[in-house]
Amino acid sequence: MRLEEFDYDLPPELIAQTPAEPRDASRLLVLHRDRDYLEHRHFYDLPAYLRPGDVLVLNETRVIPARLWGRRAGTGARIEVLLLTRRDRDTWEALVRPGRRVPVGTEIIFGQGELRARAMATTGAGGRVLQFSYREGPFEALLDRLGEMPLPPYIKEKPEDPGRYQTVYARVEGSAAAPTAGLHFTPRLLEQLREQGVKIVYLLLHVGLGTFRPVKVENIEEHQMHAEYYEVTPEAAAAINAARARGGRIVGVGTTVVRTLETVATETGLIQPGSGWTDIFIYPGYRFKAIDCLITNFHLPKSTLIMLVSAFAGREKILAAYRTAVAEGYRFFSFGDAMLIL
Structure with a gap:
């Protein structure tokens, strides 16, 4: 398939700069795949679409303050570092900008020198393996003090509350970006779903x-x-396996949940426990094994995320739904509105 098949026109003013207040006041576009039917609701209406016995699957990752501003030792040139993947206690894969200023062997100084990093290897355009050193730890405390929340570049305003770029159930630190489909949930909404028999x-x-x-x-x-x-x-x-055996639906919250479950599912849809690394790429033609319904945000044109939702619902249906969302003034991307695909 060609990249341009996943393009669409989006007026810049529909790119959300701030999150909805409260979280579940965001709009919800409901796509019924079997009936080619759209409904316009709000996220707090979600319980109307879930049934007792369904399983809602959430990603409990927590975003770290992964953006660091440093200077190159010797020249003082300003360097931006975005931490991506932790290899071991003090070694990270990262994006550095501008990459030309950070060849292998370069030392970067952060703050007043209490944190330093040396570029050990390259991992592609702008990608580096950085080895950190510091006099006093733990590293996480330094990161909390020196780092910033890594908001996407299309968000021009920093939220007053950095916690709005975390889900209310975020627990395990390690992400460079939020699983944004989960940003719409409130503790009360989750409790309401539990009370009606939805397993979380x-x-x-x-x-x-x-x-x-x-x-x-x-x-x-x-x-x-x-x-x-x-x-x-x-x-x-x-x-998840018990719910499916009883006829319950598996409702994935976000593309990260879908990618994880599809990684560990057998051909018959059985979910196997485990941990590891996944590079699964889901695009039209993929046969889903683990997911029955999907809650997701509206994604960037030509992105792997819009390809995944197109694989789940059909490219033509997704692009038609996106055109409707644009016409109806829905808000797009990380702080934008949500979509429920049934």
Whole structure:
């Protein structure tokens, strides 16, 4: 398939700069795949579409303050570092800008010198393996003090509350970006779903370079996803498998949940517990094994995310729904509105 098949026109003013208040006041476009039917609701209406016995699967990753501003030792040139994937305690894969200023061997100084990094290897355009050193730890405390929340470049305003770029159930630190479909949930909405018999299950996928890497090949099948770390516990797998055996639906919240479950699912849809790295790339033609329904945001044109939702619902249906969302003034991307695909 060609890259241009996943393009659409989006007026810049529809790119959300601030989140809805409260979280579940965002709009919800409901797409019924079997009936080619759209409904316009709000996210707080979600319980009307879920049934007792369904399983809602959430990604409990937590965004770290992964953007650091430093200077090159010797020249003082300003360097931006975006931490992506932790290799070990003090070694990270990162994006550095401008990359030409950071050849292998370069030392970067942060703050007053309490944190330093040395470029050990390259991992592609702008990608570096950085080895950090510091006099006093832990590293996480330095990161909290020196780092910034890595908001996407299309968001021009910093939210007053940095916690608005975290889900209310974020628990395990390690992501360079939020699983944004989950930003719409409030504790009360989650409790309401539990009370009506919806089982809530958590898994983990740390969002890394794949979120920031655009598709640059015309034939999308040639695109290579960056691997991201995932964990599915035995308890989570058992809950999902039991629900499916009873006829319950598996409702994935966000593309990260879909990619994780499709990575660990057998051909018959059985979820296997485990952890590791996934570089699964889902685009039209893929046969889903683990997901029955999907909650997702509106994604960038020509992105791997719009390709995934197109694989789930059909490219023509998704692009038609996006055209409707544009016409109806829905808000797009990370702080934007949501879509429920049934």
